Amino acid sequence: MSTVTVESSRFGSLEIEAGAIIEFPAGLIGLGGRRWAVITKDDNGPFAWLHSLDDPSLALPVTNPWEFFLEYEVVLSDADSERFESADDVAVWVTVRAGTELTDFSANLRAPILVSQGQGFQVINEAAQAPVRAPLFPDAQSEAEAA
Amino acid sequence: MLIITRRPGEKIMLGDEIVVHVMEIVGNSVRVGIQAPRSVPVYREEIWNAVREENQAAAGSAPTELPGAPSREG
Numbered sequence: 254m255s256t257v258t259v260e261s262s263r264f265g266s267l268e269i270e271a272g273a274i275i276e277f278p279a280g281l282i283g284l285g286g287r288r289w290a291v292i293t294k295d296d297n298g299p300f301a302w303l304h305s306l307d308d309p310s311l312a313l314p315v316t317n318p319w320e321f322f323l324e325y326e327v328v329l330s331d332a333d334s335e336r337f338e339s340a341d342d343v344a345v346w347v348t349v350r351a352g353t354e355l356t357d358f359s360a361n362l363r364a365p366i367l368v369s370q371g372q373g374f375q376v377i378n379e380a381a382q383a384p385v386r387a388p389l390f391p392d393a394q395s396e397a398e399a400a
Numbered sequence: 401m402l403i404i405t406r407r408p409g410e411k412i413m414l415g416d417e418i419v420v421h422v423m424e425i426v427g428n429s430v431r432v433g434i435q436a437p438r439s440v441p442v443y444r445e446e447i448w449n450a451v452r453e454e455n456q457a458a459a460g461s462a463p464t465e466l467p468g469a470p471s472r473e474g
Contacts, residue, residue, distance in 0.1 A: 279441050283452025284459065300466035313458040314466055335438065348454060351461035358467070361458070364451040375455075377447055385450045390467075 262310040263302075267292060274306065275373040282364060282375050286311060289373065291346070300349060303366065314349040316360060321389050327365055328379040336376075337369050344368040350386065355393035359386040 255271045269290045280286045288306040299320040305311035318325045327345060337343050346366040350359045362383040366375050404412060412420040418440065421433035434442050443451075 278439060281455050282441075282443070282448060284455045295466070298466060298468050311459055313455065314461050332438070332442070348458040349461070349466075350454060350457045351466060353462070355467060361451065361454040363447070364454070375451070377443065377451070385454050 257306060259304065259306055260309050261304060261312065263312055264292065264294070267304065269306065274371070275368055276371055277373045277375070279374065281366075284311070291315065301346075303346065303348070314351050315346040315366065316349055316389075318345060318347045318360060318362060318365065321360065322362065322387065325362060326380045327367075329376060330379055333374070333376045336374055337367065342369050349389065355390040356388070358389040360389055361385050362387045
């Protein structure tokens with residue numbers, strides 16, 4: 254099977270299968286980049302990395318939003334929903350702002366990344382409850398305050 | 401920056417494919433219709449800016465080791 258090698262500045266040499274490459278026709282908002290892949294460093298953890306294949310120093314932590322937000326909903330504009338044939342076939346990721354403390358971790362629920370059939374789009378979620386910076390570990394906050 | 405005066409009902413072309421339609425003025429708001437090919441995403445600027453900022457912050461995330469899932473009770 255053909256693979257692409259990325260000399261990642263974070264993870265060293267990464268072998269990415271050609272079939273795992275996600276083409277983003279419009280790039281990520283404000284970051285660009287057409288070719289990305291989801292890299293899993295810890296099979297049991299909730300986080301993965303969306304790694305650029307064009308820029309070896311560019312990678313964003315991502316997570317499955319339902320790992321943290323059971324009620325999460327994605328509502329698409331008509332223009333965005335036309336990009337996908339069926340909702341069943343779409344993987345949803347949200348970008349994660351990681352920090353040194355758990356209380357610094359947040360996810361962007363406003364602009365999820367939708368992947369279907371090898372293509373990815375970062376879209377604007379029209380749902381009412383979709384902050385750009387939703388705390389991922391709200392309980393860690395209360396523990397810190399209690400300590 | 402190019403500045404053009406338009407009346408409601410008039411349009412602006414950006415290249416051959418993008419049409420900006422000034423629809424109506426209500427109070428201090430302007431309703432604008434935008435027709436663009438599917439390959440051109442259209443965003444409200446403040447949302448685009450907030451998302452760009454989050455993307456950049458995520459890309460600047462330091463740890464290569466990320467924490468585990470939160471424990472769920474019940």
